[in-house]
Amino acid sequence: MTPSDALQAWLADRRELVDRALDRFLPTAARAPSVIAEAMRYSVFAGGKRLRPMLALAAAEATAGTDPGAETAATLALPAACALELIHTYSLVHDDLPAMDNDTLRRGRPTAHVVYGEGTAILSGDALLTEAFVLLTREPQPEAVTALPSGELARRKLEAIRTIAEAAGAHGMVGGQAIDLKAAEPGAPPLGEAGLREMHARKTGALLRASAVAGAIMAGASRDELAAISAYGTHVGLAFQIVDDILDVEGASAVLGKTAGKDAAAGKPTYPALYGLDESRRRAEASMARALEALDEVRIGGHLPAIARWVVARTH
């Protein structure tokens, strides 16, 4: 297998693990009102790369070492991985609303508000965000990780929840979306380079970074390892966003599952608009290189380097 084949095999296996866990963790119509249980599942199982769960699991496996071992790393980090996907999904559902980006198509399917109406879409997003925190507190249960003292498990959970909540809230993802929303208002001044960086760092970067960090926290990474994973996550997040902007310009609607060129058409600031395509691609590569350097400094790797390369090389 080439390195890329090895990553593909790992991704396929871990995606299946995550999807099975999401199916197990999500509310069912037996206990929650059926309309909300159904709308949550519609958006969660709409496809998607599961990038945030993959970062969490890869970071957990890379930092767990041989003790407690990779299997336990997955057990420890799987609930956080799923919670991150729930939070990412909620953000998409709310971003797609008529009052926000007004997108009717996502991953090639009608968006939640088109299918369930605006009110239920808002509520399903609220529920996805809230259930993420139910999951983070409840799982893994102490009985499932007997190798760990229950006090240590509680400490890790709290640190992971805080990391994720801080990245998702007003200082992170929601704050970034607010900047985006304001910048798209008629007559708003253009964001400029610093504004664009801040928006992306909050809107996309913060949760991508938190995904890797939360996975590592659950696996019991050392302070040095956490700092390296945090730097890795920051650089991968930036690379991801630059490539997203490039794909929005280059991509075809069919491949992206959304309307190509939409951001540029809406007058949203993008890296290609600021720097051109070639320089944007160069910057994405440079961010990837810095992500790999951060890992090298503490000698951790696993699937993390390959994920960074995949983020930059992806075509959708």
Add this chain to the structure above:
Amino acid sequence: MTPSDALQAWLADRRELVDRALDRFLPTAARAPSVIAEAMRYSVFAGGKRLRPMLALAAAEATAGTDPGAETAATLALPAACALELIHTYSLVHDDLPAMDNDTLRRGRPTAHVVYGEGTAILSGDALLTEAFVLLTREPQPEAVTALPSGELARRKLEAIRTIAEAAGAHGMVGGQAIDLKAAEPGAPPLGEAGLREMHARKTGALLRASAVAGAIMAGASRDELAAISAYGTHVGLAFQIVDDILDVEGASAVLGKTAGKDAAAGKPTYPALYGLDESRRRAEASMARALEALDEVRIGGHLPAIARWVVARTH
């Protein structure tokens, strides 16, 4: 002082404590995008009874006993009390949206989406919900409660977060709002008595119950005390909702700060519509009595009985 005067003095003191803490905990424009920090504060400081924080603090004080003492009970439960108010406020912001209840007036002031626009209102609600979890994980910091081993503090925090998240999510508050939304659709079948009870138990009851329980968890209540507090919270929650329905029929717009009779006019099911005003009032009183009985069984009280009486006697 009459018992009622004693409660009023306690409420005034604790509300000030909660409002000062909310001001300290909420994001500022220095670190978060200013539009989102401002919109969050606008809705949080719009007045309101702070019933959920009061239930949390009263339950903490009632179950803490003399060791670690009432002061420490407030220190332990104050962050949870504030987080509960953030979650309650987010639910109001989202419920008021055009796609939901379409309310333009709340507590006598224009609602968030009227002031900030629909997109920012949705985001400010998302941010309030998320910051609640930041707060619950971060505070109180171990240094502030040295009387408690840090492992025990982490255990209590996790249990409180889980209790609150479960009550706020698809099985609780959001689920109840989804039922409400569906019942208000043109041509929807009437909810009936069982449907009305389920809707209220989820939409309002779950978080009121969780408020009292989370406060008691943070104070280190025993299992028996937690069970009693849980029953108390359930009965107070039902009484609260029946009285809310009664006030909607009887109340004047000026007193409620919202349009009176609006629920009935919208064809929403209410207790007075199902049972008439007299029987509704009798049921509210009966729920209050059951709340007091639950406390009596484990011999706890403090301000909890007076709060139950206030919930039923209130005129707004």
